[in-house]
Amino acid sequence: MTNSAEAYEQDILRRLSEAGAGGLNKTQLGIRSQKTPKAKVLESLLKRREIANLGSDNKTRYVLVQYFQPLELAYEHIETLSRQLGIKLGSQSSLTVELKGQIKKKADEALKLLVREGKLIKLSHAGRPVYLHVSALPKTLATSVSIQAPTEAAIRKAYKETVAEFGYPDVLIHEVFLRLGGDLETFKIALKQACEERKAIASVGDWSLSSPEERNTALYINGSPHLRIRFKE
DSSP: OOHHHHHHHHHHHHHHHHHGGGOBOTTTTTOOOTTSHHHHHHHHHHHTTSEEESSOSSSOOEEEGGGOOHHHHHHHHHHHHHHHHTTSOEEHHHHHTTOOHHHHHTHHHHHHHHHHTTSEEEEEETTEEEEEEGGGSOHHHHHHHSOOOOOHHHHHHHHHHHHHHHSSSSEEHHHHHHHHOSOHHHHHHHHHHHHHTTSEEEEOOOGGGOOHHHHHTOEEETTEEEOEEEEOO
């Protein structure tokens, strides 16, 4: 790699690191033409999977590969928006209208996952599917239609076993899940709820040193992956 190419690469990676999950388009990266040397460096980074395009070919949104989680981002957006709607029904188009690029492509999969996990209730209105967040239902009814998630007690037990083995309170979420077992997605939902209720605190951890399995169990909070968890007493 020439000195100029190395400088372009460092500049792109630095800018994307500073941008985080928000990402940057080509113009924001200082690339105004596909024929420039910097554009070729960008393509090289894409091929090496150090960065990825969360947007589309026409409206790019480049991010570091650690932030390329289109399904998780679609899931989080739809779940949050549907919860905010309360008792108001939401169509697929209204719940996903703000999504773009690769995240938009994962909208249908995210909706199906939310329904399967019992976070959304799928209904029919005028022959078209609409969705209601389970939090809008009375508690007794919500319990009956939700998929059973691991209990807080079970998660805490697995957490304490992990702490006992590693000797410190901030442990990998992956290690807790290994001791708990069961369905990963419902575990992550229960863990995220514990964080929202301030019963647990998630921390970023070191993504660069993490394994694919550890990354798969990461909690995405405000678009950023969190690898570790600590429960309050």
